[in-house]
Amino acid sequence: MASRIWPLVKLVSKVTIAGGAVYVTYDSGLLGSSEQGSVVLEKAKVAVPPALEEWIKYFGLEAQLPTMPKIEFSPINSWNTGVRWTISSLSEAPTRASEYTSQGLQYVKDLIK
């Protein structure tokens, strides 16, 4: 009797866990529109670091883990700087190429003289 019920119990518990996971993601707005997704991301950015610190303190891992240095790094600013640098280099490239070409030709002419 128990051997018959046990696989059914396992299946029901698995379906419950999977269904619960899907319901939680749907309820929290993770599967909704772009606005809901960006709101959830902002909430997660605010909530995750303090939660991590609390968990580290709770498990007493503070002494074991090295402290995270607070780096002032903004990927958005770095990306924008990179884009500006690339576009300005591309716009200056023809002028610079002609300058270097003429300098190179002049150098070769001087060598030949």
Added chain:
Amino acid sequence: MSEKELGKKLDRCLADGVVKLGTGLGLGIVFSVLFFKRRTWPITLFSGAGLGMAYANCQHDLRSHYLLHTSEQEQ
């Protein structure tokens, strides 16, 4: 659509993509562990579905500026 509005929409698209990819990955791991004996394909499938949902949302968001709604048409 102004450049500022377009920039905001693209930022929202990126954020939404990250969220949906993560969600798909998480759900894929859950389903893979529970039902599919820790195989890789459910993880890939759910992550791909999440990315696809983000793409569809982004497409709708970018097109919404040019759509004429029924309420505006009646006016």
